[in-house]
Amino acid sequence: MGAVTGLPDLLRDCAPQVLAAVVRRYGDFEACEDAVQEALIAAFRQWQQTGVPEHPRNWLIAVASRRRVELLRNETARRRREEAVRLEPVPQVRGDDELALLLLCCHPALSVPAQVTLTLRAVGGLTTAEIARALLLPEATVSQRISRAKQRIRDTGGQFERPAPGELGERLTAVRHVLYLTFNEGYTASSGDALNRVELTREAIRLTRQLHRRLPDDGEVAGLLALMLLTDARRPSRTGPDGALVPLAEQDRRRWDADAIAEGVAIITHTLARAPIGPYQLQAAIAAVHDEAARAEDTDWPQILALYGMLHALAPSPMVTLNRIVARAMVDGPEAGLAALHRIAEDPLMARHHRTAAVRAHLLELAGDRAGAQEYYRLAARLTLSRPEQRYLQTRAAQLASDLRASGPLAGVGCRRPGHVEEDWPR
Template sequence: MGAVTGLPVLLREYAPQVLAAVLRRYGDFEACEDAVQEALIAAAGQWPRTGVPEQPRNWLITVASRRRVEALRNETARRRREEAVQREPAPQARGDDELALLLLCCHPALSVPAQVTLTLRAVGGLSTAEIARALMLPEATVGQRVSRAKQRIRDTGSRFEMPGPGELGERLTAVRHVLYLIFNEGYTASSGDALHRVELTREAIRLTRQLHRRLPDDGEVAGLLALMLLTDARRAARTGPENALIPLAEQDRRRWDAAAIAEGVALITDTLERAPIGPFQLQAAIAAVHDEAVRAEDTDWPQILALYGMLHALAPSPMVTLNRIVARAMVEGPEAGLAGLDQVSEDPKLAGHHRTAAVRAHLLQLTGDLAGAREQYRLAARLTLSRPEQRYLESRALQLE
């Protein structure tokens, strides 16, 4: 028996592996997930007294399997299946289990919010309460979302197995999207007092690392991991006293995580050389250009503008359009940026977004229109639900009075 150190982290690490192994043997996502949760509760209560078993994962698989068998015993309609299950040895973890589980949680029959919640629960190992805190939702709402997602998977008749080659690509696209959403919500919380929700960024990076280990030749998975590392490397410098937001150009770059930057740059450099270019790779390349600049004024904006041009052609979106306008302003001057904003002023996804108003405010300030800039900063502050962003934007407006 081993000593109990970092027990919650240990259980979280093993939870998806145990669920995958039990699910592969017995089927029925909802029932197996319940059995695994009971095994985790049993471990949390027993291991602090007895110590961690030499093979903790196998211990959890065995206990979860017994819980599942006990549940089957109470289902008279499944007595024959129970007898067969009892004669079989406990299932063993398999190398592709966690990838199959991640793909199941991102089943196309589920809504994106359901995919995010189920991924955090089943693959990330977060409890319902932890997910509720991270997503700033009532715990009951998260519980209902998880329950409905599991019911939906059961209703579709989906089995725990790797999708065929024709379906794998589509499912991987959903997986990458979900992991990116989890990371983004953690890195810049869309609402509330905190700018960061570290538990979400940490979990997104951990899961993407696992996905990259399983699929080392997938250029977009590598690009997504590089993007997360290069972005999260700046986290320590993004806030000052009292959680005040510090924009990229004003950050103390000595506080950036040099190891994460080096890893991210190496990863994106390698994948760009060998894999077809995709949106996540281009975003990672842009992040690498920012991170490699020793000072803000050293940033290679022409290269960033070119990369945003490629990204806009490959995967256009409102935020790509806005960021491309910013890059253009940095290369050609603020007037060019303001002209670009005028060209997209009718786009409803940009017109009411706080970032659009914030960009216009900054560009107006650069042209000397301080009154116009002040008005736009205040508009941006009213449009965002993030209190750190509100405080930052309001302070910029006050500085111009």
């Protein structure tokens, strides 16, 4: 018996492998998931008293399999099959089980919210309560979402197996997207009191790392892992002692995670040299340029602008457009950025987004228009649901208001220290 240390982490690491083995053997995702959850509960209770067995995964698979057989006994239509299942050997873990489970959770019949929730539960090993806290949803809502997702997989005939070669690319695209969304929501929560939800970023990185090990030649999986590492490396300095947002230009870079940066840079450097370029790789390259600058003023903005140009051509989106405008302003001056922002102002998707108002405020401040910047900082604060972002934007507006009162007739001339919008946010 081993010592009981880090028991929750051990169970969480074992959970997806155990579930994958049981689903592969018995089918019926929903029933197998219930059986595995019961096995995990039993293990948590028993191992605290007896210690961790020598082969914890095998123990969990055996208990979950017995529970699955018990469930079969209650299904009258399967009584003949029950005896055969009971006598068959316990299934073993296979190397590609977790990949197959990821692909099943990202079944194209599911909506993106359902894919995210089911992935966190089945592959990430998070409990319903943990997912609810992470996504700021009622626990009942998460429970219903999981149940409906499993029902949908069953109704559409989803199987625990790798898709046909012609479907694998589409499924992998969905898997990468789900992991990307999960990381984004953890790194910059879209609402609530906390800027970060560490459990989500940690889980997204763990799952992406596993996916990278299974598919080392997939350049976009590698790019996604590098992007997460390079972005999450800044987390220690993104908030102050009071939880307030600290923008990129003002962060203490000595607190960044040097090991994560080194790993991320190594991954993206290797990948760009051998794989077809994709959007995640370009975002990782942008993050690497930021992370390798010892000071904010050392940032290679022309290189970032060029990378955003490539990203815009390959995978245009509103956030890419905004970040590219910020990079343009840092290279050619705030007036150039404001002119570019004016050209996209009619887009309804952009007009009511808080980031659009925040970028405009930032550029107006750089240009010396304190009154205009104050107005748009306040607008951005009203539009965002994230309270740390609201506090930061309101603070910037208040500082500018103070400057205007102190400056009197010279209020529109010059600028103290401009607020800086984090132009490399992945979302």
